[in-house]
Amino acid sequence: MRTSLLDACRDHLGLTGSKKGCDHGQCGACTMLVNGRRINSCLTLAVMHEGDEVTTIEGLGGPANLHPMQEAFLHHDGFQCGYCTPGQIVSAVGMLGEVSDGWPSHATDDVKDGASLSLDEIRERMSGNLCRCSAYPNIVDAIETASTKMKETA
Amino acid sequence: MRPFEYARAGNVSEAGALAGRFIAGGTNLLDLMKLEVETPEKLVDITRLPLREIEETADGGLRIGALVTNSDLAAEPRIRRDYEVLSRALLAGASGQLRNKATTGGNLLQRTRCSYFYETSQPCNKREPGSGCGAIGGFNRIHAILGTSDKCIATHPSDMAVAMRLLDAVVETQKADGSSREIPVAEFYRLPGETPQIETVLDQGELITAVRLPKPLQGEHRYRKVRDRASYAFALVSVAAVVRMDGGRIADARLAFGGLAHMPWRDAAVEQALVGQEPTMANFDKAADILLAEAKGQGENDFKIPLARRTLKAVLADATKGA
Numbered sequence A: 001m002r003t004s005l006l007d008a009c010r011d012h013l014g015l016t017g018s019k020k021g022c023d024h025g026q027c028g029a030c031t032m033l034v035n036g037r038r039i040n041s042c043l044t045l046a047v048m049h050e051g052d053e054v055t056t057i058e059g060l061g062g063p064a065n066l067h068p069m070q071e072a073f074l075h076h077d078g079f080q081c082g083y084c085t086p087g088q089i090v091s092a093v094g095m096l097g098e099v100s101d102g103w104p105s106h107a108t109d110d111v112k113d114g115a116s117l118s119l120d121e122i123r124e125r126m127s128g129n130l131c132r133c134s135a136y137p138n139i140v141d142a143i144e145t146a147s148t149k150m151k152e153t154a
Numbered sequence B: 001m002r003p004f005e006y007a008r009a010g011n012v013s014e015a016g017a018l019a020g021r022f023i024a025g026g027t028n029l030l031d032l033m034k035l036e037v038e039t040p041e042k043l044v045d046i047t048r049l050p051l052r053e054i055e056e057t058a059d060g061g062l063r064i065g066a067l068v069t070n071s072d073l074a075a076e077p078r079i080r081r082d083y084e085v086l087s088r089a090l091l092a093g094a095s096g097q098l099r100n101k102a103t104t105g106g107n108l109l110q111r112t113r114c115s116y117f118y119e120t121s122q123p124c125n126k127r128e129p130g131s132g133c134g135a136i137g138g139f140n141r142i143h144a145i146l147g148t149s150d151k152c153i154a155t156h157p158s159d160m161a162v163a164m165r166l167l168d169a170v171v172e173t174q175k176a177d178g179s180s181r182e183i184p185v186a187e188f189y190r191l192p193g194e195t196p197q198i199e200t201v202l203d204q205g206e207l208i209t210a211v212r213l214p215k216p217l218q219g220e221h222r223y224r225k226v227r228d229r230a231s232y233a234f235a236l237v238s239v240a241a242v243v244r245m246d247g248g249r250i251a252d253a254r255l256a257f258g259g260l261a262h263m264p265w266r267d268a269a270v271e272q273a274l275v276g277q278e279p280t281m282a283n284f285d286k287a288a289d290i291l292l293a294e295a296k297g298q299g300e301n302d303f304k305i306p307l308a309r310r311t312l313k314a315v316l317a318d319a320t321k322g323a
Helices: A005-012 A068-076 A085-100 A119-125 A136-153 B012-018 B029-034 B070-075 B077-082 B084-091 B096-101 B104-108 B160-166 B268-274 B281-291 B304-320
Strands: A031-034 A037-040 B005-008 B021-023 B042-045 B054-056 B062-065 B170-174 B180-184 B207-213 B220-226 B237-246 B249-258
Touching: A005 A031, A031 A085, A037 A085, A037 B096, A068 A085, A068 A136, A085 A119, A085 A136, A085 B096, A119 A136, B012 B042, B012 B170, B012 B207, B021 B029, B054 B077, B070 B077, B070 B084, B070 B096, B070 B104, B077 B084, B084 B160, B084 B220, B084 B237, B104 B160, B104 B207, B160 B237, B160 B249, B220 B304, B237 B304, B249 B268, B249 B304, B268 B281, B281 B304
Parallel strands: B005 B042, B021 B042
Antiparallel strands: A031 A037, B054 B062, B062 B207, B170 B180, B170 B207, B220 B237, B237 B249
C-alpha cells in the first residue's frame, strides 16, 4: 500500500531507468509521464494509478531506437554523471507536450497568448529537474534541438 | 512512512463517511507522511470523483472542481483571459511536475513549510500541540510578520490561495453527514492563536468539492513573487493585485499578500486608502504604512517588513503606469 509509483517501477517491475534522488518531489529524477503528463513518481502511490498509462524513460526509447530527446542529450553532452538524465529527458518530453498544448508558464510575457519556447521558457519550465553536475547549459541546448527536430518530424 | 489503510471513494456522498484522510494529488501529504509529520491511519483516495470540471455559473463567474489540477487551471483560457492574477499565481508556484498533480482543493490545504514543523525532533505547536515553537527565537527567516501568536509564527505557503483571497472565491464543501455549505475564502483560514494545529474552519470529514469565482474583475492583474530562486521556491513575500484606474486616479484596488502570515493576507483599510488617490509613491507608502502598522519581525525575518513595502509599491507602480 505504501509503495510509490517510482518504487513499483524500480523494485517490482525492474524498470530502473527512473531514479530516486530526493524521494520528496524536489529533484525531478523520478519524473514519469502518466496519461501523457509529467509527474514526480516518488510523490504518488502506485495503488492510485490503476488503469493509468505510465511511460518511463525505457518507454521513450532505447539504444537501438533512441527518442529524439535522448539523441539530443547525447549530441549536446547534456549530462555529466547521468543520474538526473532520465528524469530530465522524460520531463523535457512532457514539457514539450505542454508547450504544444499552448500552456503558459511563469516566464510567459502575456499568459493570454499561446506559449513559445525561448531559452528562458525552457529554463523556467524545467526548474523541477535539478542537475548537481550543473550541466544546465547543455541540457537547455539539447531540449531546444530536440524541440526543433520533433516539430519537423511531427 | 507508517502503514495505513486505503479506500477509494466511488462517489462524493460516501467520501466523508469513509472516515479517513482525503488524498488527491498527494504532493504535500505523501511528502509529510514519508517524514512522519503526518501519520493518517486511513487514506481515502478521492481522485476518481467527478470533480474535474470548470463550468460557468449563473452570475457570470466560474465553478472550479476541487480536482482540477493546478496546471489545467492555470492554462484554462477563461482563467487566463478573465482571472489572469490566478493564472499568474498558479504558474509562480512549484514545478511543472507538481502542478500537474496538485489539485485546487489540495492547494488550499497545503501545510506550512516551517522547518520546525517538518523536523520531528524539534518542538512545534502545529505538529504536536503544547510542545512549543522552535521558530520563535530560532531559524525564522521565512516566517510570518503579521497575525502571529506566541504559539506559532508559520506562514501559509500557497500562491494560488493568495489569488483566491483577492478574487473573493468561495469554497464549496460537503460534510460527512451529506450536507453541503459554502465558505468564503475570507473566512476559510484561521490565524494561529492558541491552536495553530487548526488551520481552517473545515470539520472532520468535510470534503472540498469546488471553488467558485465571482464574475471577473476589471483592471490590471499582477502577481509578484519575491523568492530566493528565480523559479521553484516558496515566496518570501508575494503581492497579488487587481487595480483599475479612472481619470488618472485609482478607482478600485484589490490586494492580497503571501509569505506574511498564517493565511493569505488581505486588509480592507489598505485598499480603501488607495481608492480615489493618484498613483504616487507617497500614496503607495501610506498604503504600506497601514498594511505594516502591526508588523512584527522575529529577528531573521525582519527584512520582510521593508521587502513587503517595496514589493507592494513596485506592484502598484507597475499596475498604474499606463494611466
